[in-house]
Amino acid sequence: MHSTKSGAAILLLLLWGAAANAAPPAGEKKFGEEYAGSQTCQTCHEDIWNNYQKSAHTFVETDARGGWKDHGCESCHGAGAKHAGSASAEDIRNPKKLLAQQTDKICLNCHLNTTRHSERIQSSHMKDGVSCVACHSIHANGPVGLVPRAPAQVNALCTGCHQSVKAQFAKPFRHKVPENQMTCVDCHNPHGSVRQPMAQTFAANEPGCFKCHGDKRGPFTFEHAPVRYEGCPTCHEAHGSTNPRMLNRHEVRLTCLECHSNLPALSASSVSNGNSSAGSVPPAFHDLRSPRYQNCTVCHQKIHGSYADRNLLR
């Protein structure tokens, strides 16, 4: 009943918002004397203007629908007549020098209610005050988009802040990011995602890992619970590891034994309290003194899940 009311309230808000679209279109914006127009800006900032002409934002200058026709520069920098007169940097808005949320607000004047916006509100970049212009170079990049697209440049941009991740990728067993065969955005969505940590998704809501590791996707008749409960990082260090196959332990048997510990679930009451752990029972009686049993994946080879065998043997 409670969820029905909540749903109705959300629906009402949506409808109200849709009705509010009856507001006058932005294209009817009138520019007063405080606006200089982009032609005036071009006089002094020729290099920036030339780059701007190649950038994806040129249509702001030419398309009346956005409401800034012939005033593209001022759509971000604010009214520029005073600055044009004084040539003082104090008299013009520089988004790079504003607080992150103020800068974002400028971008969201146009980019509000886009796919990117819906992702952004839940991203940790936004929460940590990483503004749009931290990654998007509005004037400099082009001619395709406002961010670098070549893998080496994308990775350099991300690791410019995430230095510790860069160090993890120097380890021998890793995804091929330092080789620039992959980029950070192959796995992460820098604008935000429903999956943590800002992870890409595959087929709507499945982990983005399955985009390349399709043979691990299943669904398996007999699943290995960690793959579904907590995902690949349960056993693998995706950024890089000194352990083969990017495992988080140096030998696979320890990776297995840490969950398959042979320690029984505490009791029925502890299950209801949530104190049990998956995989701890039933106990195994393999003799680990035999090399054959130190090598779990020799027999349990379908470790990511099996279509055929409940013990993941085939």
Place this chain on the structure above:
Amino acid sequence: MRALLLFAAVLPLAAQQPAPSPVPSSESWLSGYFEAGYRGLTGAGGSSDTYRSVVNLGSGVKLTGTDFTILDPNKRYFERLRVRAEGWGDDPWSAFHLFVEKRGIYKILADVRRLSYFNNLPSYADPTLTRGIALDQQSFDTRRRFGSYDLELFNNHRVSPYLIYERDASTGRGVTVFQTNADDFAVPDTLRDSTDLYRGGAHITGARYHLTLEVGGTTFKNDQNTYTSTTLAPNPGNNLNPVFGQTLGLASLSQAYGIRGDGVFSRATVTETPFSCLDIYGHFLYSEPRSNLNYRQFNTGNFILQSQILFYNSEQYLISAAAKLPHTTGNAGLEIRPLHGIRILESWTTDRLHNAGSAAQNDTFFSSTLSAALATNYNQMETSIIASATRTLTLRGGYRYVWGDAHDAVLAPAGLPSAAAEKLRRNAGLGAATWRPGAKLSFTAELEAGSSTGAYFRTSLYNYTKLRGISRYQLLNTLRLSADYNVLSNRNPNAGSAYQFLSHQETLALDWNPKGDRITFDGSYSHCSYHSEISYLVPQILASALSIYRENCHTISGYMNGTFRNMRLVAGGSAVLTSGSRPTTYYQPTAKFSMPLTKHTGLFAAWSYYGLGETFYGYESFRAHLITAGLRYSR
């Protein structure tokens, strides 16, 4: 020598002047570069299998890279077209990327990648190899191909439909294990799998709302096959000891997995700004992949069914199985800005995944039917308040509650069922501060501290603290310093777990450009430490033991980029030195020199070295030099 011959052949070509541009160079319709050359591998010293598993670069003529953009001044068929490609010419990784756009009409993105995946690293699962005991282990020599093709129509219009096709396919060979009741045998296998994904939808954008609707489907097939037959002595497998006086062995095996899958999925995303102080958003995502298996196995040799002490010489095994995995995710939230400088973020997430599978097995000795079920319901609620305390300081505080339940069961009409159920209950406090006193300095610190009364696994987050700090300081106009610090401490105090985990990583980096773009240097030093301890019972005696993992690592990397009279030198590399449970050293120095030949052409030569050293698993160490030389055309 081959490289020299190649140089001799291409130098006269390179010396020729390029064809004149059809338009003035200041407004060139074409810009970019094309780079090709020859790479020679001096030979991998040490373990060539590990070299191939980690680096895998080989000798030969290569398209090392190209990236060019075409701008059509008439904008007739497109406004801009960009092509990028790397690593073609039998490299282990190669990529092709195409972007074509005519604004407001269409946008096409194509991304094609090939990856050679070789993996033969027995030490991770076969620690006894140094004692001369070589067990089977799974290894692969496969080629994987990915393709993503994206067409968006009427972009920047109110309604913008799009279509996307993706393909991920792999073929190759490997070694796998055929497992029987008392022995397991290394056998060669062929691998072939592919996933095709189709999706289409539309972005619908209004002044105050945005809606994305998408539907799609996937198809999947996986045909792993094993065939082995010998007329000589049977394969004895890993169990060399006689069992009840008889030696076990595999004479022939034919095994085929016929796996087929399909699925549908849908996605709806909405954002709306009903008031200037309120943004609301929601996501609904649903997928339902399914799979079917027809498994056939026929093997001959000498085997034993231990439970009945029954020896047999041949076995036929047929399995027919199916599984379905409906998966629903819902996520909604809002951002309220009640006062200037205050933002309140509220979000709710639910992720519900329920798998059901069944298998009918028909063996020479048994036939049975099993059904399996696995379900996990994850829920999360989070509230954060972000406040701009001063012009330079932003504070964030919040609370997250995570709860869920999971169960995993295998039910047999006859026999012992197994079932496990777990609960997840976690409360976490969130705090962060961002301080930017000026353009030169920024500092961000984040703290998350959580406490649980239930977790899915013994090693899951339980009572934990995460701390992260990132700072950047522009010390001089030519020198920027940055540092980051990460800590994760996790403890599970429950009886039967006694898990302690502590990791931290500190990194210091600098960017120095004393001569503008002519000379730049970027370098970093990082130290990391992992310490994990958890108890378990040794299976054969059920006595308590500790699983301890330690890693202490130092990573140094640095690259110098210098330009002298149009000649360019990039030199640097990285070194990783670790101690602890798996002491390892890994060196990757590199240098690349380039110089112009004509206005548009140039020469380049590069050297790189890869050296992996393992203290405990020395048989997996390797070292290799790679030398590349070639030509670059750019405009």
